[in-house]
Amino acid sequence: MGSKYLSQIILHIVLGALLYYFSFFPSLYFFSVIGYFLYKIITVPKNEKTLAVLMACAYLVGAEVIFRMTSAGIFYESSKYFIIFYLFIGMFYTGISNKSYPYFIVLVLLIPSIIVAAIGLNIDASLRRNVAFVLSGPVCLAISALYCYDKKVTLQQILTIILYIGLPIITLSTYLFLYTPSIKGVVTGTQSNFAASGGFGPNQVSTALGLGMFVFCVNFFLNSKTLFLKTLNILLFSLIAFRGIVTFSRGGILTAILMIATFLFMVYLKSNKKQKNMIVIYFFSLIAIASLVWIVSSSQTSGLIDKRYAGQDKLGREKEDVSAGRVNIFMSELEGFIDHPFLGVGASEMKEIRLERLGKVVATHNELSRLLSEHGLLGIIILLILLFKPLDVRSSNNHNFFFYAFLAFWFATINHSAMRIAAPGFVYALALLNVNYEKRPLHRKRIIQPR
Template identity: 30%
Template sequence: MIKQIASVKYLNFWIVFHILLGVATTVTPWALIGWYYLVFVFSIPLLLNKSKYNGSVSYLLVYLVSFEVFSRMVKATPFISYEQSKYMTFFLTSFGLLHGANRMGKEGLLMVVLLFPALFYDFSGMVSVPYIIFDVLGPINLGLCIWFFSNQRFTPSGFLALIRLMVFPIISALFFTFIKTPDFDSIEFDLGANFETTGGFGSNQVSVLFGLGIFLMFIFIIFKWRFSGNFWIDSFFLLGFAFQGLLSFSRGGVIGGAIGILGLLFVLKRNSGKIKDLANIPKVGRYLVPAILILMVTFVVVNNITGGLLMLRYSGETAGTMAGAKERSLDTFTSYRAGIALEDLEIFMENPILGTGAASSRYLREEHFGTAPHIELSRLFAEHGMFGIAYFVVVAMVFFGLFRKKANIKVKSVLLAFAMVAVYTTFHAATRTYITPLLFGLAMITVTTPRRRKLADSSDGPIKTLPTKK
């Protein structure tokens, strides 16, 4: 079934289907629950395939974990676990590694190993297993995804199928919020996160989802790769993601989408004109200026709807600073993430070798006691000590190694932008969503572009699974 969903042959049908799925879930979460398990059950034959590697498992992974935030929005728990993407990522990557005899990406294995020591001690004496899963399974999955995807080779059609599979669930979430959002006149906007415009769920995670949607749709538009096959429909989706993302009043995800776009354009811009001509690369300025103008107009429209509060929100104002009770600072601008990070670093300085143990830092802070970590880097330092520093060094080595990767420049720009968004997301949402493990993992793949064939048109061909490169 997953190949049917990924196939360009039925593309318009699946776009409409996911729109209707989003609409149906406004009535009952069972629409999503039933669909989720239907896809998984009918894809079980892929997991029972005795071949050493079947790339369809990667399509299944990308598609199912992309429903993570949407399933939380429609309140599908416990039928779809709140942490389903973490469990599914762990299960499918582990399965793929066991059956794929992966000989590459061992940096990911090292990352997983570095996280294990902190699982066996707790300096706070208050940690429970659910919090360990919540905090540690994300970075474990990051290592597994780097290890799992490093050995995979996709045709251009398969590469574009992976991106589409990420977009489909975001479209469902978009139409869910379209319907769930009340009349703007009835919404009391303030300088905090807005749950009324995100279907009643956490605006930070919904913003991350829509920010990713902005970035992914921009990819299809700038390279003229086929999504719906219609420029105006694709543009509608992009504007819809931007509009609802801004209405969430959560800045991190929208900024993440902008970072993805700027990162992609940066990689394209830094290549010589000769390489650009050979790769049929569009002129960056031709797309950057209109993109900025469109996003600015969208921002102005949403700002007017909110009575000017959106501009104040993005400038770092809060209810406290506006009332004069607090001064605007880096801590208030980052919604107190900076303060949490500083306290994490203080905890690290007190326990620099081993750290304090997995998931324990929240109970050792004074000012932000009990608050879940929002910055993965500071959490790694506080809870894992020198092992956390080593983990970060490995991630940095893998990230900068991507700049030396040989690939079609279009593909390389997308893969590097994936990694940039993945890393950025850890600085405002830690690894509590699927975004970081999945995008960083996908940044490791190899896309084999046939000679004399344009990547922009290759999405019309069949999806092929390439053998593992030994």
């Protein structure tokens, strides 16, 4: 793994530099990625199709934010649509499980909100832009789940899939270091910082970087056979964590901590005594490194990051609303559900309602309340399927020790960033994979019976 892994990392650092310095390169990068994975999916043998499809989707999940940041895609939601495209190709070659039908029901239950929205949208509003934007995330989740449900993968294959999420996040981090090499000059308060986020939405950037923290933490614990690889992975973890922290968007970082804690707990439970001792040693090493990263972040932000996470403004005063207005949006969407309990107000209609009431566009950050307000009782059914179907999978296959970490990422992310990016939907689907652990073949000596 060592030389190939190092080459992949260097390549993605170089890609980050090319994206920053050459304005033509983002589109070239995007179309090269799309073409490469399409070719790979079509040409690999049938027994490798599943892995090829999941690697392609994983890479687009990791690259989505940098594609958006550099306007690389054909349009804003390009990554989600190509993920769905790859999944359909995968379904053509390898099919889907007949037990995955609840996720087809989810797709069907999304349709009434489109009809309601079509009736309620203003004449000057774009149906495709408004409706497709809010539904692309749930549709991407449902189709990902349809494909992944009970697909058999090995531990090494799922580690490869996770790595392919992380590689383009190295590119994103490189771009961010070039965009704002000095954090001190751009931090003036405790609000989310666009300058430290590459001029893009801190919430999305923080979410992607938090996912990157998880990827390289997993590599540190499970995929580093040498001291060099352990050092390399902990260095990548530290650099990505630093850039995530200084976005001043807390959601992605807190979600990463939750994922890592859940993952380590499950690995610890499934380990023998010797492995548990090593996990404890590496865990405290990780805590020490993370503490150092926080100290550097605090120094670079003149202590403002400490105040941000403490819910204070730059003068150290407690903020009246530490949720940055999210609670008010959540409550308004519950009102929308109460007023329209059966079919909801329609896809994207809550944004239209807030525009009329407040005179400005205020997008939701919470997918749970959005499902209730815009889909009504159908939204409750969707939520019940999404929450309980994975637990049914877990009851019959408890080998995937990433299961709870993946679900934690999905649930935490949709509560602070809705489904703006494809990551929560696809990572949710990874929890539905049937992970098998390779067993070494047992060679028995042939006993020759005496004549």
